[in-house]
Amino acid sequence: METKFTETQRFTQWWLWVILIGVLLIPIYGIYKQMFLGEPFGDNPTSNIGLIVFFVTILGLVIGFRLIKLHTTVDAKGISFDFLPFSSKEILWSEVLTAEVIDYGFVGGYGVRLFTNYGTVYNIKGRIGLHVVLKSGDEFCLGTQKPDELKMLLNKLTILEV
Template identity: 30%
Template sequence: MKTIDFSEVQRFKIWWAWIAVTALNVLFMYAVMQQVFLGKPFGPKPAPDVVLIFIESLLLLFLLFLFSIKLKTHIDSTGIRYRFYPYQFKETYIEWHELKDAYIREYNSYFEYGGWGMRTGGIKFGKAINTSSSSDKGLQLQFNNGKLLLIGTSRPDEIKLIIDDVIASGKINRRV
C-alpha cells in the first residue's frame, strides 16, 4: 500500500450569506458613524446610540464567526480524522476497521440534510458535515454498526484514489 497523507481545510463559502452579513455590517457601521461620532440622527426615528453599537457589535461577532468556520479533514494509513471548528473542540478519529464501506458520492446538502454544517438526514442519509464547498461531493462512510456519515470535500478525485487503495489493501472489508 502506498503512503497515504491527505489533508484538506474547507471554509464557509456561501456567497450570498457573506454578502448579506457584510452589507448589514456596512449599514450599521455607517449608522454608528453618522449618529454616534458625527451627531447626525440616523433615520426618521433614530435608535439610541447604545442600541446601534450593540447591533453592530453582534453583526461583527457574527461575521467573525462565519470566518472561523472550517472543516479540517486528514486521511492517513490508520484512518480518517476530522474537526468542524468551532463546533467540535477536539478532532474525531475513525479507524479503517470501524468502517464497512467508504466511497465518494454526489449529494444535495439542502434536500438530504436540510442545509450546511453539522447536520442529520435521519435514518436514510445519516449525519453530514459540510461547509458548502464548491463541490457537491462527499466521502460517504458506512460504519460496521450501520450508521452513516458524509464528510464534504472539494477534492473528491484525490480521496477516491486513497479509498480505492485502502479497500484494495483490505483495511475496509466491504460486506453486503
C-alpha cells in the same frame, strides 16, 4: 502516491462575504450617522448602545465565519475530521462499514446539517463528500473539494487491505 489524504476548507465563497460585509456595513453606517453626525438612524432609532451591540454581534458573526474550517484526514488508520469550532472525530477503519465519495446534493445549506439522508453532513461548499456508514449504524458525510484524490486514496487503501 502517498497513502494519506488531507484537506482543509474554509468559507471562501465571494457571494457569502459580500452578504456578510454588506450586513456589517449597516450598523457601521448607523453608528456614523447617529453618533458622529447627530442624526437619528431610521424612523424609530435605537439607542447608541443598541447600535454598538448590533455592530458587535454582526462583527462576531463575520469573525465566526472566518474562523470556521473543515479539516479532513484519511489514511491507513482511518478517518478524522475537525469542523472547528463545532465537532471533532476520529474513526478507525475497524469501525467503518462503508466509505465512498458521493454527490449528496443540496442539504439545506452549509455548515453542520443534522438528520439528512446521509446522517450528519459537514460541509463548507459544494455537494460532493465522503459518505461513511459505521458498523454501529451511524453515518455522516464530509464535504470535499478534492473528490478524485479522495477516491484514488480509498481505492488504494482497499487494495492494501486485501
